[in-house]
Amino acid sequence: MAAEELRLLPSQRRRVIDAPTVPLPENHQPFLPVALPTSLRRSSAPGPHRQPVWQRQYSRTIAVTDALAALVGAVLGYLLRFGDAPHAVGPSVAWTMALLPPVWVVSMLLFRAYEPRFHGVGSEEFQRVLLAGTTVVALVGTVSWAFALDVARGFVVIALPVAGVLTVAARLAVRRYLHHRRAAGECMQSTVVAGHPGAVASLVRQVQRNTDHGLRVDGACTPDGRSTPELDALGVPVLGSLDDIADVARDVDVDVVATLTCPELDGPVLRRLGWELEDTRADLVVAPALTDVVGPRVVIRPVSGLPLLHVDRPELRGxxxxxxxxxxxxxxxxxxxxxxxxxxxxxxxxxxxxxxxxxxxxxxxxxxxxxxxxxxxxxxxxxxxxxxxxxxxxxxxxxxxxxxxxxxxxxxxxxxxxxxxxxxxxxxxxxxxxxxxxxxxxxxxxxxxxxxxxxxxxxxxxxxxxxxxxxxxxxxxxxxxxxxxxxxxxxxxxxxxxxxxxxxxxxxxxxxxxxxx
Structure with missing residues (x-):
């Protein structure tokens, strides 16, 4: 899609653009090393639930490694606990070994450890893995007590910790592979940034410095829909004004819409923008004016229906x-x-x-x-x-x-x-x-x-x-x-x-x- 076409008004773009997607970069590849046909790399059918091929493959890959981690943990627990006395294995141990891999994966699924937003970044993924693993431990203990099952504690003490360690290790390896692909410009999320040109340029520079987060800025929306020499130098085309964000996201078929704090994008405007993006696959993220303050210091504090950011003091003593x-x-x-x-x-x-x-x-x-x-x-x-x-x-x-x-x-x-x-x-x-x-x-x-x-x-x-x-x-x-x-x-x-x-x-x-x- 030519940049000149994207600078047209939304009503004009709808008449010019037949397909809702733009061609992918030549170096775009699915997540796994096996290349897929180009027609399968990005679906042409719009929809809010459609994911890029690499995201689906990433989720499947870590689901398989989770199941294998649980299986290895179960086998190792069996060998260390019953290797010299296999006749002592009761039916409850056999059932635990058989059910541990699927229960392990289902637990990860319930705790949303396969969410695409956690792919490759942050510690949230591993916190959810820890919660899921703890839940499985509690589940095994509760079921064995409720049904008076004779599950060997030595087996459980070995199998579940080993499964947890292997799960984290495998996910770290897969994440490192993802970072390697992202450094080559692959497995990226197409992003449109909306805000004042100076703030947009600052965000673009930070995103370009660190490819691990997987954001590729393909365009911007500014208050007047005009570019600046700074944005031109960064290679970021201005695709419309702040009134055109939803149309641009729909026409370009982006993965992420990132809005930066500015008077034009206040609460009601962002709320309506969220509604307009519901029929697209774009995630809406809002960058607050407060930067470089993350983690437990920042929490959402609802006050009279307003989602206020509560910022704790930095921990310098204690x-x-x-x-x-x-x-x-x-x-x-x-x-x-x-x-x-x-x-x-x-x-x-x-x-x-x-x-x-x-x-x-x-x-x-x-x-x-x-x-x-x-x-x-x-x-x-x-x-x-x-x-x-x-x-x-x-x-x-x-x-x-x-x-x-x-x-x-x-x-x-x-x-x-x-x-x-x-x-x-x-x-x-x-x-x-x-x-x-x-x-x-x-x-x-x-x-x-x-x-x-x-x-x-x-x-x-x-x-x-x-x-x-x-x-x-x-x-x-x-x-x-x-x-x-x-x-x-x-x-x-x-x-x-x-x-x-x-x-x-x-x-x-x-x-x-x-x-x-």
Missing amino acids: IRHAGKALFDRGSAALGLLLLSPLFLLVAIAIKVDDPGPVFFRQTRVGRDGREFSMVKFRSMVTDAEKLLIDLREQSEGNGLLFKMRRDPRVTRVGTLLRRYSLDELPQLFNVVGGSMSLVGPRPPLPREVAEYGTDLRRRLLVKPGLTGLWQVSGRSDLDLEESTRLDLQYVENWSPAFDVMILAKTAQAVFGGRGAY
């Missing part, structure tokens, strides 16, 4: 932060013990490659603006600070931070250490000492802090981290705006689960070497 400190210090101490042979090898390599000290110490700014001495493995020549004066104009950093892809001050061993972040490991001493945390914002230099504005100073409300969102989201490739946004997002939304997620992603970022220089 018992959970005390638990975080204990976990940090204990884990860092254990890490130093286990990594001591690696420390020795790195120290020898540094000494052999370039005479000078093994460690490099530098003053950084920590929580509440307190300065501390951060320790790293030395990855540069000994007079690196003096050479920096002549290199400042060649900086490829983000404005506050000096970075060069081919920094002549870095030694040969230092290049390898930086690529895999091995030079950061001695910061475990700082974590044990309490000046740093395992996860947190990047520890800034005093000269950087001197240039901080009000927003950036919120970084100093928590301890800096050995790793953080900046580490798993691009490292040195991030510009100042994005690195600031990520650090503030961590400060505003910290939780133990957030730390665990970041630590899990750190290994992938480090071994990949992306953004490290």
Whole structure:
């Protein structure tokens, strides 16, 4: 469909457009590796319940892996409990083994663990898996008690936890495969964004930075239906005004309509828009003016029929932060013990490659603006600070931070250490000492802090981290705006689960070497 046709008025578009769909990109593929005929990749029949082929295949795939996880759990429970005495197996155990896979899948279905909106993003999918698994445990216990069934507790204790762990592991593997496909531009959700041009451009840039969420912005609607140079540069055509959103969604056959907060899109308008989208397959999502505040801090609070967003204060103190400190210090101490042979090898390599000290110490700014001495493995020549004066104009950093892809001050061993972040490991001493945390914002230099504005100073409300969102989201490739946004997002939304997620992603970022220089 030509962009000129989409800029016509809705009544004119209806006369011009015969089919409600637009051709898919050439690289579009269904979710599974087996390619399907083009005619099956996207149905031409409109309807609110129709899903893209990849979504249906994704749901079927995780349903199969869930059933297999339950089957493996049942078999393993049987072998470990009755392997040496198969004659002791009663009919209740046999029935439990046979029924566990279908009951497991039905439980996931009842708790909506196959919802397309959870595909590939967030922790909601795994929370629902946990609830479903807990329900199955309760169901088995209740049924065995109600009917006086002799279900071996040893079998249940083994089978159900194994099924739960395998279910999560399989879903993580399938999600990673989905992210790989999305990075190639496949398995994406066609999206139209409605709002003022500046806000639309900001959202488009964030969506384009992170393909894991699976949104592909194919068009926009603005108050006057006109484009701007900023949107043109991003390759986002303006398909109509805010009055044309439903018509555009119907004509282009999009998966998602994302509306941004603006006076023209108030409550009554959004309510009517939701009604108009009921005969399409487009999901309506509303982006509030409050950004980067997510998770348990934000809940819907109904007041007199109004769905108000209740925003809790960020958790900067309290018992959970005390638990975080204990976990940090204990884990860092254990890490130093286990990594001591690696420390020795790195120290020898540094000494052999370039005479000078093994460690490099530098003053950084920590929580509440307190300065501390951060320790790293030395990855540069000994007079690196003096050479920096002549290199400042060649900086490829983000404005506050000096970075060069081919920094002549870095030694040969230092290049390898930086690529895999091995030079950061001695910061475990700082974590044990309490000046740093395992996860947190990047520890800034005093000269950087001197240039901080009000927003950036919120970084100093928590301890800096050995790793953080900046580490798993691009490292040195991030510009100042994005690195600031990520650090503030961590400060505003910290939780133990957030730390665990970041630590899990750190290994992938480090071994990949992306953004490290």
